[in-house]
Amino acid sequence: MVGRPVRFVGAETSEDDDFAVSRLREAFAAAGFEHVDFELEPVAAACAYESTLDHDELILIGDFGGGTSDFSLLRVGPDLRRRGRTPQDLLGNSGVGLAGDAFDARIIRKLVSPALGSDSEARSLNKLLPAVPAWIYANLERWHYLSFLRTNNVREILKSARIRALEPEKIQALITLIEEDLGYQLHQAVQQVKFELSRSDSAEFRFRDGSMDLRIPVTRAEFESWIAHDLQLIETSIDGLLKASGIHPRDVDRVFLTGGSSFVPAVRRIFETRFGKDRIRSGNEFTSVAHGLALRAAERFRQDL
Secondary structure, eight states: OOEEEETTTTTHHHHHHHHHHHHHHHHHHHOOOOOEEEEHHHHHHHHHHHHTTTTEEEEEEEOOOSEEEEEEEEESHHHHHHHOOOGGEEEEEEEOSSSSSHHHHHIIIIIHHHHHHTTTTTEEEEEEEESSSSHHHHGSGGGGGGGOOHHHHHHHHHHHHHBSSHHHHHHHHHHHHHHTTTTHHHHHHHHHHHHHHHSSEEEEEEHHHHHHHEEEEEHHHHHHTOOOOOOOHHHHHHHHHHHTTTOOOGGEEEEEEEEEGGGGGGHHHHHHHHOGGEEEEEETTTHHHHHHHHHHHHHHHHHOO
């Protein structure tokens, strides 16, 4: 039983989603699994939440993964389990291809890259121009892309930029980051400051690894301004799901939030504004989908007997 997002990152049509599922199925077949069932990850999370209930509810699931934010509106509860689930119990799904990784990328772009020279200039023929091409910094926003920068071409670009730059120490910091291949460690530090901003109004980004040592203060208000567009896309997806399902927010009994980005206060406010704090539930944010997949597999096994 394999989890899948409602909408895969980059998928623009149902054919794109079908193609992604087929690739997943081929991967599991190559690994030796002869039979694979797929379940939507927010539906799996709903099954985990359902296991705690002694009554039926209409719930909205918000599942915030590393690359996707998925939402499902469905009826759950012990009575539904006893009678057997029907397609009518799932009122609707929606999703957007962004979540924790998009938030991390905003922190890199707005907080870290400037410390590495993204806003720095260099003198060229009596003109001031950007010291380093923007595409190099874009590659920092995904930790596994940083290794792609360890090429002779990039080395020559940065060496020349450091000589001409008005802030050569920042370009040297960028060179160090790339040469010491610290992309993964950098993104671990980004996730840590994101976690701290979920608990406090301000924090300090700290990254010390190899010969790198960065300390940059940041406020929650700044972070929320950086992800404002992403938050709007999430709001639009939720409102679209409610409208398409014909369900008013007051008719939803509970909202269950799971996944790392569900801790972000600005994300939680989206749901609190529509449904009220008293109806928001969360828990086992990093394991609820896996737990729900196991429960769905057990249901499927019993049905096949």
